[in-house]
Each structure stands twice: as structure tokens, then as C-alpha cells.
Amino acid sequence: MSKPVVAIVGRPNVGKSTLFNALAGEMISIVKDTPGVTRDRIYADVSWLDREFTLIDTGGIEPDSKDIILAQMREQAQIAIDTADVIIFITDVRQGLVDSDSKVADMLRRSGKPVVLVVNKVDSFNKFMPDVYEFYNLGIGDPVPVSASSRLGLGDMLDAVAAYFPEGSGEEEEDDRPRIAIVGKPNVGKSSIINKLLGENRVIVSDIAGTTRDAIDTDIVHNGKEYIFIDTAGLRRKNKIKEELERYSIIRTVTAVERADVVLMVIDAEEGVTEQDAKIAGIAHERGKGIIIVVNKWDAIEKNDKTTREYESKIRQVLSYLSYAEVMFVSAKTGQRLTKLYDVIDMVIENQTLRVATGVLNEIMTEAVAMQQPPSDKGKRLKLYYITQVSVKPPTFVIFVNDKELMHFSYTRYLENKIREAFGFRGTSLKFFIRERKEKEQ
Incomplete structure (x- = not known):
């Protein structure tokens, strides 16, 4: 089943990117840049409790003059309506309710898509709650107070978002x-x-x-x-x-x-x-x-x-x-x-969706290691213990080694080529995870 898509919409300077970064935070930095791909920070994979979703920032280019802002926001909202399963509509408690907020809220309401209304920059719930209530006037449900920069209230917001996700065991599974x-x-x-x-x-x-x-x-x-x-x-x-x-x-x-x-x-x-x-x-x-x-x-x-x-x-x-x-x-x-x-x-x-038997994989690996010595560093040599396929779409393998640091990207690539020589796997990428096992666990 594909992951739900969640899009963030809102006026310039209400904190869309701050919220995006707070949610995507660490997730982004561990994505290794694929050579030749410029990383446009538009989307990120986020997991909350046991749910995973793709988060999209519809920010785009923020215009300066007032009249373009509304047109721009409508455009963003339209994209969110077209592509997302759930929409996070973010507003700013300090600027209060603004005319363009209401116009975009109308659009979102008419779309029939689930919308979570988020009021940002609420650094103190006691102080700002009366101002948060003003956002009920938008007529798109309960406002969720958060502070993206201090990461307050994000859990409640994600709970509200996840409540709209389809249950894992949908009819879709059968398709x-x-x-x-x-x-x-x-x-x-x-x-x-x-x-x-x-x-x-x-x-x-x-x-x-x-x-x-x-x-x-x-x-x-x-x-x-x-x-x-x-x-x-x-x-x-x-x-x-x-x-x-x-x-x-x-x-x-x-x-x-x-x-x-x-x-x-x-x-x-x-x-x-x-x-x-x-x-x-x-x-x-x-x-x-x-x-x-x-x-x-x-x-x-x-x-x-x-x-x-x-x-x-x-x-x-x-x-x-x-x-x-x-x-x-x-x-x-x-x-x-x-x-x-x-x-x-x-x-x-x-x-x-091809699955390769573990025994066969290990034969290929043993042969590959015999043909090309694994890398070593400061007298310590990489040892490869075991390889197994853990999933399909794409075919994903786990390799157990003595020291992850020694497993260079180029050696993983070498093993991938050996597996491809044996099984082809034309048209699909292969994923490899390297896990460490201490010598005595053998």
C-alpha cells in the first residue's frame, strides 16, 4: 500500500518551512545524496508512532507584493487538494486571522479533503489560547496550537493528521x-x-x-x-x-x-x-x-x-x-x-518481486569475496558473515559484517554487480543494509 501524502499550505512567513523541517528534521540528513540528483527539499518521509507518510512543502517562491500572495496561496492550495490525502493549513497566532486565510480556507473546505488547521507560534499556551480561538471562525474545524520552532504541540497535530489516514487493512491491499x-x-x-x-x-x-x-x-x-x-x-x-x-x-x-x-x-x-x-x-x-x-x-x-x-x-x-x-x-x-x-x-x-534463496546469495557473496578482497583499514580487514534478502519492491538485502565503517560504498556496489550478474534484476534498483555483528556472536 502506498504511504499517505500530507501537504502543508499557508501564507508566507507563518512558518511552513520551520514546521516542515521540524517534522522532517533528522530524516532528511540521513538521506545519502544520489549522485546527479539535486535535492530539492520539497518532500520528506516522516514516521509518527507506527505510521509513515510523505510530507510535502508547497511553499514554492514567496512573492513580495500583497495581491500575488493570494493567487500564490490558491495555487498551492490547489496542488495540495489535488495530490494530498490530508492537508495541514498553517496560520500565525501573532498576525491573527487574515483575509487571505479565510479565502484559502473556503477553497479547502469546498474540496472535501481532510484539513488539519494549525495555529503556529503559540510559544505559551496560557498566553495565546484566547487568540487561537479566533481561528474557529475559519469554519474548518478545531485549531491545533503549535510552536514549530520550539516543537510544542507537534504530537497533538500529528495525531490529528494520522486520524485521517486510511486504516492499514484497506480494500486496497487486494489490488x-x-x-x-x-x-x-x-x-x-x-x-x-x-x-x-x-x-x-x-x-x-x-x-x-x-x-x-x-x-x-x-x-x-x-x-x-x-x-x-x-x-x-x-x-x-x-x-x-x-x-x-x-x-x-x-x-x-x-x-x-x-x-x-x-x-x-x-x-x-x-x-x-x-x-x-x-x-x-x-x-x-x-x-x-x-x-x-x-x-x-x-x-x-x-x-x-x-x-x-x-x-x-x-x-x-x-x-x-x-x-x-x-x-x-x-x-x-x-x-x-x-x-x-x-x-x-x-x-x-x-x-x-524476485526473491533469491539465502543459500544462493551466500554462495555468490563467498565467491565475490574470494575474487576481490574486502577493504581493510589500519590493519583491520572487513569480514562479511552473511547475506539475506529481507523484502521485495525493491529487492532489499541485509549484509552482516564485523565493522560497518569498513564496508565502503564501492564494495557494496561490487557485490550488487555480482548479484545482478547472477539474477539480472533488470529495471529495478536493489537496496542494501549493512548490519554489524560482533565476532563472538558468530
């Missing part, structure tokens, strides 16, 4: 149809690919950049098997600033990737891999999803017998951390190779 998210920059042909696969124009595409609204789920049956395609063509408004747009489309991408098993990363053949492609690919990689890089508009490229190979190696150079991803060259316009997508999706899903 084992593969979910495929189609991601990529605006205008690379995401919707055209779905239309072609569907054979009908269900997702309406016109030539205006980004006329499809939000993530649309489409069921497609191919050879008697059902697939769910998640299209993330976010709405673009002509007059918006470019970076802001990118930020928004990335927010939509995060939520779509979160729900998917396999991610089709669509790239425009004529443009090649752009920085935003790398960002989006990084999100899918970090989330451990199956990844297929789909180069669309291949019909528009002048080709000779080397074109495909050269193009593929260029992609792999830029997205070096996605060495496992499958690369396909298609044309939504002519339909070239599109039906092959299903075979590749099936293969990637199979690899995502």
Missing part, C-alpha cells in the same frame, strides 16, 4: 494490478503514449503545453491482463514563473511515483536528458521503483546503424546511478514499439 506512473517534463508526450496504448482519446491532449489536469488513472487491459497507468501531466498556466512550475510538476511527480510499482520516465528524443529529467529520475530511484526510460519521438531522429547505441550510452552517462534501468525507443505518433512496453513492464515487475 495487485501493476501501477505504472508515466512521468517526465511537460510536452514530452506522456498523454499521447497513454492514448496510443488505449487506442482512444481518453486523456484529452491539445497542443497547449499541459492542458491535462493532474494525475489521471487509466485502466488498460492488454492480453487479458489489467494495468493501471498514472498520468502526471500537471496543469500549467501560461503566465507562471518557470521554476515555480518545475517545483509544482515535481510535487505531482512525487505523489504519482509514490503510488506506482514501475515508473516510465519519458524523455524527448530531440531534447535529450535535461536537468529536470535527472531530478525526476532521482525521485523514482530514491523510492526504489522499477524504472524504464522511454525515449519518445524517436521517429523524428535521423538515424544510422549506431544511433540507438550512441543515444543509449549518452543517457546512461547522464543518469549514471540508473545503470539498471531499461531504455526503450518509441514513438507515440507512429506507435512504434509501444506494445513492447507491456513485455518490459512485466519483466521489471517480475524482477521487483
Whole structure:
């Protein structure tokens, strides 16, 4: 089941980022930067008690002048309404209730989405409680007083948020149809690919950049098997600033990737891999999803017998951390190779859920260690005791060693390559956790 998504909305300077950082806090710093991925602090994984969720900060660029603020907040609220399961609406007890708060509250109320109203900067409950009551006037439920900077009241707020999460044992568990998210920059042909696969124009595409609204789920049956395609063509408004747009489309991408098993990363053949492609690919990689890089508009490229190979190696150079991803060259316009997508999706899903017997894994590891000595430091050599697979989607392994510090990233990478040589695992990332075991525990 995918994790619930929680979005933070509010005026500039009410403390959105402070709250985001207080909740995401330590979580963020332990995420190792994937080479080539710029970390835009838009989302973070947060766990509260036994629940996990993805937190999204819709902050974006904060405008200076008053009239843009409302338009900006409406835009943020719209994104939160479209993508989040629960919305945290944050206000400021010291500035009191402001007109734009009420206007955004109306929007949130009409959306029917669960909203937790948070009143920030309440450093002393005794002193500020009378001012907190004023926020009942917004008509979106009980205000929860917090101080993001002193971390007061955050537990109560998270309890209120988690109360809206669907129970773990939902009907959803039973739905084992593969979910495929189609991601990529605006205008690379995401919707055209779905239309072609569907054979009908269900997702309406016109030539205006980004006329499809939000993530649309489409069921497609191919050879008697059902697939769910998640299209993330976010709405673009002509007059918006470019970076802001990118930020928004990335927010939509995060939520779509979160729900998917396999991610089709669509790239425009004529443009090649752009920085935003790398960002989006990084999100899918970090989330451990199956990844297929789909180069669309291949019909528009002048080709000779080397074109495909050269193009593929260029992609792999830029997205070096996605060495496992499958690369396909298609044309939504002519339909070239599109039906092959299903075979590749099936293969990637199979690899995502592949389990390898512990005995076999340990044979591979023993052989790998014999071929290449583990690293040593100051006379102490790394010993690898045992490896086992603990989960799937993505396949996740735990390696027990004598000293975690000695287990260099490059040696883990070496073992990963050996496992891939044996089992392929094409199209899916593999995760490794290193655990320490003292010698005498053996």
C-alpha cells in the first residue's frame, strides 16, 4: 500500500518551512545524496508512532507584493487538494486571522479533503489560547496550537493528521494490478503514449503545453491482463514563473511515483536528458521503483546503424546511478514499439518481486569475496558473515559484517554487480543494509 501524502499550505512567513523541517528534521540528513540528483527539499518521509507518510512543502517562491500572495496561496492550495490525502493549513497566532486565510480556507473546505488547521507560534499556551480561538471562525474545524520552532504541540497535530489516514487493512491491499506512473517534463508526450496504448482519446491532449489536469488513472487491459497507468501531466498556466512550475510538476511527480510499482520516465528524443529529467529520475530511484526510460519521438531522429547505441550510452552517462534501468525507443505518433512496453513492464515487475534463496546469495557473496578482497583499514580487514534478502519492491538485502565503517560504498556496489550478474534484476534498483555483528556472536 502506498504511504499517505500530507501537504502543508499557508501564507508566507507563518512558518511552513520551520514546521516542515521540524517534522522532517533528522530524516532528511540521513538521506545519502544520489549522485546527479539535486535535492530539492520539497518532500520528506516522516514516521509518527507506527505510521509513515510523505510530507510535502508547497511553499514554492514567496512573492513580495500583497495581491500575488493570494493567487500564490490558491495555487498551492490547489496542488495540495489535488495530490494530498490530508492537508495541514498553517496560520500565525501573532498576525491573527487574515483575509487571505479565510479565502484559502473556503477553497479547502469546498474540496472535501481532510484539513488539519494549525495555529503556529503559540510559544505559551496560557498566553495565546484566547487568540487561537479566533481561528474557529475559519469554519474548518478545531485549531491545533503549535510552536514549530520550539516543537510544542507537534504530537497533538500529528495525531490529528494520522486520524485521517486510511486504516492499514484497506480494500486496497487486494489490488495487485501493476501501477505504472508515466512521468517526465511537460510536452514530452506522456498523454499521447497513454492514448496510443488505449487506442482512444481518453486523456484529452491539445497542443497547449499541459492542458491535462493532474494525475489521471487509466485502466488498460492488454492480453487479458489489467494495468493501471498514472498520468502526471500537471496543469500549467501560461503566465507562471518557470521554476515555480518545475517545483509544482515535481510535487505531482512525487505523489504519482509514490503510488506506482514501475515508473516510465519519458524523455524527448530531440531534447535529450535535461536537468529536470535527472531530478525526476532521482525521485523514482530514491523510492526504489522499477524504472524504464522511454525515449519518445524517436521517429523524428535521423538515424544510422549506431544511433540507438550512441543515444543509449549518452543517457546512461547522464543518469549514471540508473545503470539498471531499461531504455526503450518509441514513438507515440507512429506507435512504434509501444506494445513492447507491456513485455518490459512485466519483466521489471517480475524482477521487483524476485526473491533469491539465502543459500544462493551466500554462495555468490563467498565467491565475490574470494575474487576481490574486502577493504581493510589500519590493519583491520572487513569480514562479511552473511547475506539475506529481507523484502521485495525493491529487492532489499541485509549484509552482516564485523565493522560497518569498513564496508565502503564501492564494495557494496561490487557485490550488487555480482548479484545482478547472477539474477539480472533488470529495471529495478536493489537496496542494501549493512548490519554489524560482533565476532563472538558468530
